[in-house]
Amino acid sequence: IAGITQAPTSQILAAGRRMTLRCTQDMRHNAMYWYRQDLGLGLRLIHYSNTAGTTGKGEVPDGYSVSRANTDDFPLTLASAVPSQTSVYFCASSKDGSNQPQHFGDGTRLSIL
């Protein structure tokens, strides 16, 4: 593993199902982030974590939850998927929560039918 790994790469999911998107980084970064990217819109922050054991809500947190049990992993869970959650999801990390560049995973393309 080098950098940030997201899984799955893509997924088609029935509405109402539960889904967890995985994100793992090996850079020992303290801060991690989940974004969604929709056509014509900027990246929108869903949840973030400035350090292991802490999480915070971003701009569009409703319908999503996260956990940060350790430094490396930051899974994103959709408890009951809805079609409006169809999007490309990016996980990112930075050295800390201040002005350090964010490094992105390759993204998960999620379609909710």
Added chain:
Amino acid sequence: GQNIDQPTEMTATEGAIVQINCTYQTSGFNGLFWYQQHAGEAPTFLSYNVLDGLEEKGRFSSFLSRSKGYSYLLLKELQMKDSASYLCAVTDSNYQLIWGAGTKLIIKP
């Protein structure tokens, strides 16, 4: 509210120079980032400005004017591989990144 504006799309010719503008209105300012994103790929970091002036990095330069809420990314000697979206993002007073929708740059031979 917080807002970042960039042109939706620009076209330029291979070998030429292009300037991509970004204006912002945010609650506080703690720095401005430019990222490059090729279609179907993840954003990658290009540059960071926190003080007024020009930062040069090879063929790419980024300028910031905090008093005007304005930045630009300058790409010189354009190559076909520079065809991508360029994302402007501002760190606000809470150190959260606010993202623009991105500028799609099309390079023609």
